[in-house]
Amino acid sequence: MAKRRKEKEEEYEFKLPEFDEEAYIKKEKRNIKVNFISFFFGILIGLVSQFLWKGMTPSVRWPLILLLGLFSASFIRYILIRLNIDVSDFGKKEWLGNFFVYFFTWLTVLIILLNPPFYDGEPPFAEMVTLPGVQEPGGTVVIAAYVADNAGIDKINLSIQxxxxxxxxPSYSTNGNTISYTYTNKENLKGTFT
Known part of the structure; x- marks a missing residue:
């Protein structure tokens, strides 16, 4: 009969690695600097994008500005190297995090700057009516118009040909966004008025 040997199990002793507080603080300070640089770079590119937006035709604005925003992110690495910030141990996670800080800052700044009161790309709303629709000889015609804009109306030009x-x-009267003028055909002109 064979004897059973009792093998002693080796005990595993768990040791905590030594915590290097200075290296941790140095790394976190660097990460904060990189996040702030990404944030401020996003603001800068947002301002540049808004300036370029104003000069582009509407059909190509979004694609070109989006490409500018995406490809400008590659400059963050060169800015960090130029500022002597060590990014040699940055992995995909760190770069992706900084890209998202930059991208969403850029997008937020751009959206804010492309809306009133900073920018108004919409034309004013104007609706006009003439009463009566057909003028009687020697009669008067009331011209009334409602004019509104997101950023407000500075001046309205009324011309009659x-x-x-x-x-x-003619000089007209205003009441808020409504203007009115009464035209009198003193010379009894016949034809089309525009």
Missing amino acids: QPNNITIY
């Missing part, structure tokens, strides 16, 4: 090709610029 008479059938004899003379253009008049």
Whole structure:
């Protein structure tokens, strides 16, 4: 009969690694600097994007500005190297985190700057009516218009071209966003007025 040997199990002793507080603080300070640089770079590119947005035709604005925002992110690495910040131990996680800080800062700044009161790309809303629709000889016509804009209206130009090709610029009365003018055809001109 064979004897059973009792093998002693080796005991595993867990030891905590020594915590290097100075290296940890140095690494966290560097990460904070990199996040702030990404944040401020996003603000800068957002301002540049808004300036370029104003000069582009509407059909190409979004694609070109989006490409500018995406490809400008590659400059963050060169800025960090130029500022002597050691990024040699940065992995994909750190770079991706800094990219998202930059990208969402850029996008937020751009969206804020492309809306009133900073920018208004929409034309003013204007609606006009003439009463009566057809003028009687020697009669008057009331011209009323409602004009509104997101950023407010500074000045409204009213011009009337008479059938004899003379253009008049009458003074009109305003009441908020509504203007009105009463045209009197003293010379009994016949034809189309614009």
